[in-house]
Amino acid sequence: MKFMKIGTRLEAILTKEATRYVTLDVSSDLTVQVNNTKYLLHKFPLLSKCGLLQQLCDPTNSDNQTVELHEIPGGEEAFELCIKFCYGISINLSAHNIVQALCASHFLQMSDALEKGNLTNKLEYFFGSVLQAWKDSILALQTTQALPTWSENLNITGRCVDAIARKIWTDLTNVTWSYTYTRAGFIRKAHAGAPRDWWTEDVADLDLQFFRRVILVVRSSIPPALVGEALHVYACQHLPDELDPNSSGSVVKHREILEFIVSQIPTRKGSVSTSFLLRLLRLANQFCVSDRVVAEIMRLAGRQLEEAKLVDLLKLRSSPSCSTSFNYIDMVKAMAEHFLVEHRRTSYPDSGERQSDSERSHQSMTRVAKLIDSYLFEIAADPNLPVTKVIELTNTLPDNARADHDDLYRVIDTYLKEHPDISKSEKKKLCHKLDCRKLSTDACMHAVQNDQLPLRTVVQVLLQEHVRAAMAMSPVGLHGNVKAMLSAPTGDMAKDMTLATKGKDPMNGRMMASNVNGQRSIDQSSHEDHQRRGMTSPPVFDKATIEAVEVDQASEIAEEDDSKSRTGSKVVNFSGRPATSEVTQDGHSKKKMKPKRMPSISSMIAKLTSKLPIQKQR
Structure with missing residues (x-):
């Protein structure tokens, strides 16, 4: 930090009750009232340097005169700096008090027009050197908050903002001044130069009005990722993680900060992280920002939803309004829709x-x-x-x-x-x-034993698994019609098979339902144990065992067909319905007993595949 010392005398301004005075052998002839403080001063050292006091006082009048200066910028502290300079008393200037001293000197009209080497010119020179330092520029800009009107009229605020912007634009290899950078994992000695976002933490210390001005000046000349990083750091320093119900006044300020941050997020995808956007969305629900701002956050987060983390999505439920009305699900749905729009546009x-x-x-x-x-x-x-x-x-x-x-x-x-x-x-x-075709074997086995699933879904799973097993058994592949059935959506496949079954045999629907119910009742103790362990460890059946069962069933059907063909039997269909009569070699009809057990779905599918035309191997 830079300092400047003016004056050589060591006297101080003394205080007696509410009156302050300078120790001189000559009695005071000028009383100046500043707010609640009275100053007993002398006309001679003051009127020669202060143009305002020359206008308010008569130098020829030897009587004690009283002047009120309640409007002086900086108050008593700034006024004392000016009168100390008039008396030649030593004063120390730095970035902490340069702005108020400069405003007070302009107010008192302490220019070189009255006396060469007056206070205003000295302060202007020192202020220029203050703006050459990075942290002094930040500090000087912060002090202008106490004197907004005077700082704007004298262009002090604008000069501070320009000085900060020029340093942000400086090439990284030329950054040699001190700055604040406390990111985890960054060791200054291990880096030859400054990181590209070296300035973000110091700028984040500014009030919103000054931070806004700095960002608006530099955003068009720096990469969007740097703008996003600066917004991220500012939000981390000024926005809480949770809303404090006792601080109602701060809600308005936090809402203003959040709305500005959202408005300044660059349009380029990836300028800010998805985690940061979801945090803004959660805070927007707590601060009750406008629907327009919430919609913009969801649009930005949806564009890069593939980078989101599950824990960030689950935090959206923390808002009381969202947890009761389930609005957080609608937000996730809206972000998914924005992702699809972006996905279609890029694809x-x-x-x-x-x-x-x-x-x-x-x-x-x-x-x-x-x-x-x-x-x-x-x-x-x-x-x-x-x-x-x-x-x-x-x-x-x-x-x-x-x-x-x-x-x-x-x-x-x-x-x-x-x-x-x-x-x-x-x-x-x-x-x-x-889609049952996209279920793993473990999931299918769990679904077959799941009593909560609809019966139609269980049937679809069974059909898919048995047809898949039949395809694995066939060495030359299945017929094209079966392949077309398997390539169709699961729901359509089940619908077509149901319609075909109804057309051939009205009893087949009840048979399939009975078979499924029988399948559900198998090994109830094993099923209850699986339900206690959850879906993560369903009962696993050996593939070799399944294939062996399928082969045995196919063999039984083949033997039965061979015996029927030798005796001249007529098979009506392959749906599993038993034939009621057969014709012997002498032409007489003979009654046949119905089988006691209905064939399973796997038997039906194995029989179906055996009747299909065999493709010749090349």
Whole structure:
């Protein structure tokens, strides 16, 4: 910090009650009243240097005169600096008092027009040297807050802002002055030069009105990331993590700071972190800022939602208004919609997108889907959470967003356990987005034994798993019609198979339902143990065992067909319905007993695949 000393006399201004005076052999002939303090002074040293006092006093009048100077900027402290200079008493100037001394000297008209080497010119010279120092410029700008009108009229504030901006624009290799930088992991000795955001912490000490002026001056000439970093540091220093209900007056100030920060965030994606934006969104709910500001924060956060962390999304529930009305789910949904808009814009086919860009775009979509499913899993245990909120957020992302549906199944399973009383139609809507083709083997085995799932969903899982096993058994592949059925969406596949079954056999629907109910009742003790352990460790069946069972069932069906063909039997269909009669070699009809046990779904599928035309191997 720079200092300047003016004057050589060591006398001091003494105080007696509310009166201050200078110790001289001559009695005082001028009384100056400044606010509540009375000064007993002398005309001779003062009138020669103060143009204002010359106008208010008659130098030829030897009587004691009284002058009131209540409007002097800086008050008693600034006035004493000026009168000490007139008496030749030593004064010390620095960035702490230069602004008020300069304003007071202009008020008293202490210019060189009255006397060469007057106080105003000396203060102007020293003020210029103060602006050459980085921290002195910051400190001088802060002191202008006490004298806003005089500082603006004398352009003191503007000169301070310009001096700060010039130093921010300085090349990093030329930054040699002292600055504040307390970031974790930064060791000054290990760096040859200053970090690019060296100035942000010192500027963050300014009041909002001065910080605003500095940012507006420099933002067009520095990278957007630096602007975002400065806004981030300022928010960390001036915005609390939680709202203090006892400080109602500070809410208005905090709201003003937050609105300014949001308005100054650069439009370039990645200028600020998603975690910082979500923090602003949480504080915006607590400070009750305008809907326009909240919408802007959600738009900015949605554009880079793939970088968000689950813990930051969960913190949105901390606001009382959000926790009771579930607005935090609507916010996450809105951010996901903004992400989709940005994703479609950057992934437009005519934009000349490269392969690497396409892969990054797909990866970002997958990360967002993983984030949304993890978020739903955390909030699904809330007993008051409406099912409509879960369905809306689940359906926000497109079908190709999720690489697998295990996380989505965990969400459905958790919600159904905590909300067992929801209707069947709501369960169907909740499971509508679930694609059984994208479930792992563990998830499928858990879903088959899940009593809370709709029956249709369990049937879809069973069909998918058994058809998948049949495909694995066939060495030459399946017929094209079956492949087309497997490539269709799960819901459409189940619908087509149901319609075909109804057309061939009205009893088949009841048979399948009975088979599923039988499947659910298998090994109840193992199922209860699995329910206690949760979805994370479902019962795992050996693949070799499953394949062995499928082969055995296919062998039984093949042997039965061979025996029927040797006896001339007529098989009506492959749906599992038993034949009621057969024709012998002599042409007479013979009654046949119905089997006691219905074939399982795996037997039906194995029989279906055996009837398909075999593709020749090349």
